[in-house]
Amino acid sequence: MTVRRVLREIAPIVVGAAFFVLAWKAVVVIGDWKPFVLPAPETVAARFVRAWTEGTMTPHAATTLTEIALGFVAGAGSAVIVGYALARSHLAERVFSPYIVAAQSTPVLALAPLFVLWFGSGLLSKVIMCAIIVFFPVAVATMVGIRQVSGDLLEMGRAFRASRRQLLLGIEIPGALPSIFGGLRVGVTLAVIGAVIAEWSGADRGLGLLVILAQGSLFDIPLEFAALATIALLGVALYLVVVVLERRLVGDRG
Amino acid sequence: MNRLSVLIALVVGLASACGGGATPSASSAARTRLTVGLGYIPSVQFAQFYLARQAGYYRDAGLDVTFNNQTDTDVIQLLGQGAIDIGIADGTSVIPAVSQGIPIHYVATIYAQFPNIVYAKGSSGIKTAADLRGKRLGTPGKYGSGWIMLQALLGSAGLKPSDLDIQLYPDYGQGAALAQGAVDAATGFVNNEPVQLELSGTPATILHVDQTVPLPGNGLIVGVALGSKRDPLKAFIGATLRAMKDVAANPQKGLDAAVAVVPDLGKEPTTQLAILKATIETWSSDYTKAHGAGAIDRAAWTRSVAFMAGLSDSPISGASPTIDQLVDESLLQ
Amino acid sequence: MEEGERPRSRARWVARTDRRRAPKQGLGASGLTTLKTTSTTDRHDQPVAPTLTGAIQRPVDRAPDAAAPAIRLTDVSYAYRTSGGSRPAVTGITLTVKPGEFIALVGANGSGKSTLLRLVDGLLSPDTGSVELDDQVVAGPDPRVGLVFQEPRLLPWRSVLDNVAFPLELAGWARLPREVRAREMLDLAGLHGVDDARPHELSGGMRQRASLARALAPAPAVLLLDEPFSALDALTRERLNVQLQQIWTATGTTVVLVTHDVAEAVFLADRVAVLTGRPGRLSGEVPIQLSRPRVLDRLDAAAVSSAASGIRELLAGDAERSR
Numbered sequence: 001m002t003v004r005r006v007l008r009e010i011a012p013i014v015v016g017a018a019f020f021v022l023a024w025k026a027v028v029v030i031g032d033w034k035p036f037v038l039p040a041p042e043t044v045a046a047r048f049v050r051a052w053t054e055g056t057m058t059p060h061a062a063t064t065l066t067e068i069a070l071g072f073v074a075g076a077g078s079a080v081i082v083g084y085a086l087a088r089s090h091l092a093e094r095v096f097s098p099y100i101v102a103a104q105s106t107p108v109l110a111l112a113p114l115f116v117l118w119f120g121s122g123l124l125s126k127v128i129m130c131a132i133i134v135f136f137p138v139a140v141a142t143m144v145g146i147r148q149v150s151g152d153l154l155e156m157g158r159a160f161r162a163s164r165r166q167l168l169l170g171i172e173i174p175g176a177l178p179s180i181f182g183g184l185r186v187g188v189t190l191a192v193i194g195a196v197i198a199e200w201s202g203a204d205r206g207l208g209l210l211v212i213l214a215q216g217s218l219f220d221i222p223l224e225f226a227a228l229a230t231i232a233l234l235g236v237a238l239y240l241v242v243v244v245l246e247r248r249l250v251g252d253r254g
Numbered sequence: 255m256n257r258l259s260v261l262i263a264l265v266v267g268l269a270s271a272c273g274g275g276a277t278p279s280a281s282s283a284a285r286t287r288l289t290v291g292l293g294y295i296p297s298v299q300f301a302q303f304y305l306a307r308q309a310g311y312y313r314d315a316g317l318d319v320t321f322n323n324q325t326d327t328d329v330i331q332l333l334g335q336g337a338i339d340i341g342i343a344d345g346t347s348v349i350p351a352v353s354q355g356i357p358i359h360y361v362a363t364i365y366a367q368f369p370n371i372v373y374a375k376g377s378s379g380i381k382t383a384a385d386l387r388g389k390r391l392g393t394p395g396k397y398g399s400g401w402i403m404l405q406a407l408l409g410s411a412g413l414k415p416s417d418l419d420i421q422l423y424p425d426y427g428q429g430a431a432l433a434q435g436a437v438d439a440a441t442g443f444v445n446n447e448p449v450q451l452e453l454s455g456t457p458a459t460i461l462h463v464d465q466t467v468p469l470p471g472n473g474l475i476v477g478v479a480l481g482s483k484r485d486p487l488k489a490f491i492g493a494t495l496r497a498m499k500d501v502a503a504n505p506q507k508g509l510d511a512a513v514a515v516v517p518d519l520g521k522e523p524t525t526q527l528a529i530l531k532a533t534i535e536t537w538s539s540d541y542t543k544a545h546g547a548g549a550i551d552r553a554a555w556t557r558s559v560a561f562m563a564g565l566s567d568s569p570i571s572g573a574s575p576t577i578d579q580l581v582d583e584s585l586l587q
Numbered sequence: 588m589e590e591g592e593r594p595r596s597r598a599r600w601v602a603r604t605d606r607r608r609a610p611k612q613g614l615g616a617s618g619l620t621t622l623k624t625t626s627t628t629d630r631h632d633q634p635v636a637p638t639l640t641g642a643i644q645r646p647v648d649r650a651p652d653a654a655a656p657a658i659r660l661t662d663v664s665y666a667y668r669t670s671g672g673s674r675p676a677v678t679g680i681t682l683t684v685k686p687g688e689f690i691a692l693v694g695a696n697g698s699g700k701s702t703l704l705r706l707v708d709g710l711l712s713p714d715t716g717s718v719e720l721d722d723q724v725v726a727g728p729d730p731r732v733g734l735v736f737q738e739p740r741l742l743p744w745r746s747v748l749d750n751v752a753f754p755l756e757l758a759g760w761a762r763l764p765r766e767v768r769a770r771e772m773l774d775l776a777g778l779h780g781v782d783d784a785r786p787h788e789l790s791g792g793m794r795q796r797a798s799l800a801r802a803l804a805p806a807p808a809v810l811l812l813d814e815p816f817s818a819l820d821a822l823t824r825e826r827l828n829v830q831l832q833q834i835w836t837a838t839g840t841t842v843v844l845v846t847h848d849v850a851e852a853v854f855l856a857d858r859v860a861v862l863t864g865r866p867g868r869l870s871g872e873v874p875i876q877l878s879r880p881r882v883l884d885r886l887d888a889a890a891v892s893s894a895a896s897g898i899r900e901l902l903a904g905d906a907e908r909s910r
Binding site: 161170 | 754758
């Protein structure tokens, strides 16, 4: 990748961000907003830098990242297995479909306080929340992806004497990967939301908790915004990780 | 006919002049509108405000008062923005808020004793802060005025929160947890959880923080309106303190005023009366007895600021605010 | 284990419901193998594909015991079971294919050609009669049989090279030997410089060549082709017909070509069997008396024409009968 090409890819993002920041600043100046209501972008930026250099942000960010990572792996891992079973077993599908549809319609986030009640205010309740919130999109995406794997390709595999395991690993999973990754993209952003909202229902540490602390106890609104910015950046970073993984594993298929 | 109408006009004019008294805006000119931020839910704890309005104290003072219900946090934010004129909120919140540049001042003490406390069942054997070592304690979260109170209380016995088994009840269920024995002690408000416990037949032991660190309890706080509405605010405070005296002398009157606003409170008069009486108790302390209702104890504030600045996770940002930045007694009569 | 050595203990899971194990490799004795060449890398009697430049002989010329037929179908019939009942596809098929022979199966759509091919391959199991390969009953897809489908059926996420190496990978070959073999097969099929390309970057004709290369990779004794060029344009089809003849000549594999293109059948096959009717029956055979190697522009027009009309008669005859 040449330098010029990289710059060309990044340019629109940078310009867009610049517009956003300028618009924000304009709002603050025109509306004459006080920093404890709507801080200006440079105030938030300064507070953001200070929060990291002083070590305020780090433990909270590390905790939230851990919750998301563990929850995502647990949720996505079990979802791929269940999704495969739903795709290949009519019985499983008939038994579990109603629950899956119902669960998808229920706002899982509303269960956050219950999770904290049942599983405590430590990591576990957040990991479970993330796992559940990631589970459904990935399970459905896996089921759909496995189902649309061409029967012709599978017959070809059988003609070359592929074992069940070889069919699964060599044809079914790679064939379903684009769909699975679609689910993973959705899941990873939901996981961030899930972790933060679960933290709002009770936590010892975490970016969601920091938002509440900054606003309600410390009256440090710039810090609140810096925490929100960190959450957003975390979401973007994790999404990019999934995208990069997708490029590597799904590759160029036309 | 002429003489009668002149006589009537004269009488009306005299009456209005007398009725106005020290505040000429009473019936002739428009009354000053004040937006007041009370606590999150209308409750018997605000009986004095309800009574003051129903008894006409605010009207007599030339005020047209609107009550809003907001959380403590929002009260402080709204005062800083000028969206409300005066509100009641926790004193310890004022300190970090002012350190962040929010332009508010604490102008009158309502709760002369700090209402956040730690309590336990009388049978638990917990009598002092030192007895809390190693015990299970329920609290909503590791932040807020309750957390500051807890650290101050434990500090007096040389303890830190890590010396206890702190269990979080983010949904404020620590009272129920204590009643069921899931925890040995809990944080709470002196006029809420322990009262409920006692009413259910279990005596409670209460640990106050006032002797350790005299943290400032809830009081009336003013924001940017301090500059423009000084006199009406002063009148408001005077009327409120007057109503507090009435309620203290006759709690039933206070309860009736509250029921008029929240009829549901009338369904549990015993409980509500007990809560009101516990509230009334916190309204006075040695300091207010010596210096008058609503008086602000600067020495106590100074010690509180020093205490909060010394916390490892200090909520004070940057340099500690001066007492003049925090309190303003000029609105007290 | 050394490079090039196949793991012999790997259990072959046969993808069929009856799960009988596939017969062991008996390739050397019957003369059906592709050949030994002067290559020294072959040490375990494993089939190794020769290159076009190696010393090649057609197995029919050299194998003394070539009397045993490569493929024997005896009174085979098959019906598809659907929710609406059963749909017979072929019935009463008796056919023998000699080792190294090139036979074409011609028939209209619906006459059961593809079904027949799958029965030979072992993907389907006959309702009546038997399918035998080298005197052994077929119990599932056999490593001695390669199948080329109507569509290329290449895995879109793999490179062309990895696609061609796929059957070897399934059989447990190590990376280096299978890539070497795959390159040889691509060469044989006339594909150059596309090793690292993805299938979607190739034209239809090139994809079918790759599919052909893949089927040849395990050095099958029998090659089955199911209308492999019917989806391609006429020019490409001609080119691939020529290529197929070259490959067959070079490897000496027994080939069964299913097609509805009479000209293709006549050009390529030693013998054309005609399937007609629903369910399909063998209505007759036409031997092709053209000398090898056959060059497109220099075919004996009379022989071509008589063979073609013989085939068409058989096709039409049954059409009349079924009216």
